Amino acid sequence: MDHVEITVDKLNVERIQSSVASPKCGAISLFIGTTRDHFDGKEVVQLEYEAYRPMAEKKMKEICQQIRDKWPVENISVVHRVGVVPVCEASIVIALSSPHRKEAMEAVQFAIDTLKATVPIWKKELYGDGTSSWKENKECCWKSDHT
Amino acid sequence: MDHVEITVDKLNVERIQSSVASPKCGAISLFIGTTRDHFDGKEVVQLEYEAYRPMAEKKMKEICQQIRDKWPVENISVVHRVGVVPVCEASIVIALSSPHRKEAMEAVQFAIDTLKATVPIWKKELYGDGTSSWKENKECCWKSDHT
Amino acid sequence: MCAHAYIGSIILMESQITLIFFAKSQELSGLKDSQLSVPQSVSYSQLLSLILQAFPRLEPISENLILSLNEDYISVEEEVITLQTGDEVGVIPPISGG
Amino acid sequence: MCAHAYIGSIILMESQITLIFFAKSQELSGLKDSQLSVPQSVSYSQLLSLILQAFPRLEPISENLILSLNEDYISVEEEVITLQTGDEVGVIPPISGG
Numbered sequence: 043m044d045h046v047e048i049t050v051d052k053l054n055v056e057r058i059q060s061s062v063a064s065p066k067c068g069a070i071s072l073f074i075g076t077t078r079d080h081f082d083g084k085e086v087v088q089l090e091y092e093a094y095r096p097m098a099e100k101k102m103k104e105i106c107q108q109i110r111d112k113w114p115v116e117n118i119s120v121v122h123r124v125g126v127v128p129v130c131e132a133s134i135v136i137a138l139s140s141p142h143r144k145e146a147m148e149a150v151q152f153a154i155d156t157l158k159a160t161v162p163i164w165k166k167e168l169y170g171d172g173t174s175s176w177k178e179n180k181e182c183c184w185k186s187d188h189t
Numbered sequence: 190m191d192h193v194e195i196t197v198d199k200l201n202v203e204r205i206q207s208s209v210a211s212p213k214c215g216a217i218s219l220f221i222g223t224t225r226d227h228f229d230g231k232e233v234v235q236l237e238y239e240a241y242r243p244m245a246e247k248k249m250k251e252i253c254q255q256i257r258d259k260w261p262v263e264n265i266s267v268v269h270r271v272g273v274v275p276v277c278e279a280s281i282v283i284a285l286s287s288p289h290r291k292e293a294m295e296a297v298q299f300a301i302d303t304l305k306a307t308v309p310i311w312k313k314e315l316y317g318d319g320t321s322s323w324k325e326n327k328e329c330c331w332k333s334d335h336t
Numbered sequence: 337m338c339a340h341a342y343i344g345s346i347i348l349m350e351s352q353i354t355l356i357f358f359a360k361s362q363e364l365s366g367l368k369d370s371q372l373s374v375p376q377s378v379s380y381s382q383l384l385s386l387i388l389q390a391f392p393r394l395e396p397i398s399e400n401l402i403l404s405l406n407e408d409y410i411s412v413e414e415e416v417i418t419l420q421t422g423d424e425v426g427v428i429p430p431i432s433g434g
Numbered sequence: 435m436c437a438h439a440y441i442g443s444i445i446l447m448e449s450q451i452t453l454i455f456f457a458k459s460q461e462l463s464g465l466k467d468s469q470l471s472v473p474q475s476v477s478y479s480q481l482l483s484l485i486l487q488a489f490p491r492l493e494p495i496s497e498n499l500i501l502s503l504n505e506d507y508i509s510v511e512e513e514v515i516t517l518q519t520g521d522e523v524g525v526i527p528p529i530s531g532g
Contacts, residue, residue: 056203059219065226065277071297072206072219073290075434079212091433094358094426097407098433122433130212134434143220143301150218151294154434162404162426163433164359176360177432184402185430222532238531241456241524244505245531269531281532301532309502309524310531311457323458324530331500332528 044110045119046102048093048163053123053132062117062139069143071150075134077127085170091124091133094162098122101161105153109138112152113145120153122163133165155181191257192266193249195240195310200270200279209264209286216290218297222281224274232317238271238280241309245269248308252300256285259299260292267300269310280312302328349376351421355387360429361401364393372425380414387427394427402428447474450519453485458527459499462491470523478512485525492525500526 045061055074062070077089106118118138127133136153140146159181168174178185192208202221209217224236253265265285274280283300287293306328315321325332356369374386380403388398403410404426410417419425454467472484478501486496501508502524508515517523 054203055206056201059202059221063223063277067223068225070219070221070223070279072217072221073294074206074217074219075290076210076214076217076286078215078288092359093433094356094404094407094428097404097426100407130210132217139223141225143222147220147294147298154290158431158434160409160431161433162358162428162431164429165432166359176363176429178430179432179434182430182432184400186397186400239457240531241454241502241505241526244502244524247505305529305532307507307529308531309456309526309529311527312530313457323461323527325498325528326530326532329528329530331498333495333498 043117043119044103044106045117045121046099046106047119047121048095048098048124049121050123050125053121053135055132055135058119058121058135058137062119062137064116064139067116067139067141069141069146070137070139071143071146073134073136073150073154074132075154076132077129079129081167081169086129086167087170088168089127089129089133090166090168091122091127092164092166093122093124098161098163102157105156105160108156109149109153113140113149115140115145115149118153120157122161124163159183190264190266191250191253192264192268193246193253194268195242195245195271196268197270197272200268200282202279202282205266205268205282205284209266209284211263211286214263214286214288216288216293217284217286218290218293220281220283220297220301221279222301223279224276226276228314228316233276233314234317235315236274236276236280237313237315238269238274239311239313240269240271245308245310249304252303252307255303256296256300260287260296262287262292262296265300267304269308271310306330350374351376351419351423353419353421353423353425355425355427357427358429360397361394361427364396365391365427366393367391374419376419378417378419380410380412380417383410383417383419383425387425397429400430404428448472449474449517449521451517451521451523453523453525455525456527458495459492459525462494463489463525464491465489472517474517476515476517478508478510478515481508481515481517481523485523495527498528502526
């Protein structure tokens with residue numbers, strides 16, 4: 043199973059984890075990206091994500107395919123939350139199952155690295171001093187030089 | 190926070206994940222070991238875990254300390270279930286949070302590798318043909334030659 | 337669905353594409369999407385120039401954009417992009433998902 | 435809490451340790467735990483021999499055991515293990531947690 047999803051709802055880790063479980067598999071690896079309360083010493087009061095939804099889902103599906111080309115995984119679920127994400131809550135959950143753990147852990151690492159480099163989703167941080175900023179992933183190859 | 194636990198209860202991934210979340214952290218990495226329904230072509234009908242409980246907890250705490258010596262992680266939770274674990278359910282959950290994702294993923298990999306090599310817990314598989322077998326981790330350095 | 341534009345003696349076939357803007361490109365342009373007439377065949381750098389010409393407010397991030405065509409990134413080295421009316425071109429600032 | 439045992443002319447100080455068995459070592463010995471009198475100072479291999487002597491049913495896994503002392507593994511190369519009455523020695527077959 044390859045499941046990719048972009049949602050405004052709070053992410054349910056338990057549900058996502060259960061959805062990739064398989065009696066054939068001994069390992070589930072999960073990565074959860076959570077929002078932080080500070081950046082460069084500034085307090086982050088709110089985070090907001092925006093997606094180019096159909097393209098983001100397409101790129102997420104491509105990541106699933108790339109994983110299957112490299113590792114024998116069973117089920118993959120990649121879910122990204124958009125809209126306001128409160129501090130401490132998850133913006134992204136990547137979960138996948140495989141017979142053995144090494145490939146599950148490698149594949150999750152690949153998935154989050156590739157997602158940060160290719161999936162068109164944007165994060166805006168709103169700071170305590172009233173300013174805000176669109177972030178840029180360091181993995182993004184067309185980012186500004188100063189970040 | 191370092192939390193280690195051995196429990197007969199069904200593991201609650203959501204609760205464990207929430208317990209390591211921190212507003213200072215951008216990443217949570219989780220590994221979940223689940224029980225498989227087959228081994229070498231034989232159907233596994235039941236799995237049972239047994240622990241040398243105080244020593245297992247001591248060794249799990251040592252793993253937390255080793256992680257902190259290597260990576261700047263925030264919270265660590267290592268929970269192992271004992272007793273009968275139905276197929277597809279989790280026997281182990283390792284969760285940890287860190288400011289950035291690379292260290293969280295590396296530390297989880299280290300934790301499960303080290304746990305399999307050092308923590309005195311045993312798994313017995315009961316097969317469909319009525320036979321049973323105590324398993325041996327390949328990471329265990331005093332295992333039998335034939336496994 | 338192509339318009340015929342006479343420029344001097346050359347007939348250029350044009351397509352009406354839909355541009356969509358996100359994050360910083362949406363903030364700067366003040367638009368979520370817009371229509372633009374472009375030649376049916378352009379290079380990446382020509383297409384980018386046409387977009388910047390039509391939406392000069394994007395200038396501050398002109399060096400940090402990637403364009404997509406129908407939900408795939410276009411290579412900045414692409415010499416021949418064939419555009420049809422109805423095609424969707426994304427104006428994509430640096431991403432920050434995850 | 436030490437017993438004095440006379441072997442020839444040498445006085446050996448002995449300690450009463452608690453052995454605990456797990457998984458296969460529990461199945462083979464038929465015991466969860468047991469008491470054993472051992473010298474106060476032994477090498478790893480001497481301690482293992484004494485245990486196998488007292489519990490010959492462990493023989494099938496004699497090559498695949500590790501001993502622990504008060505919840506720490508003992509190194510198989512240890513030459514001097516000091517044992518006190520009440521010490522807990524685990525008879526630990528290959529592990530399979532995770």
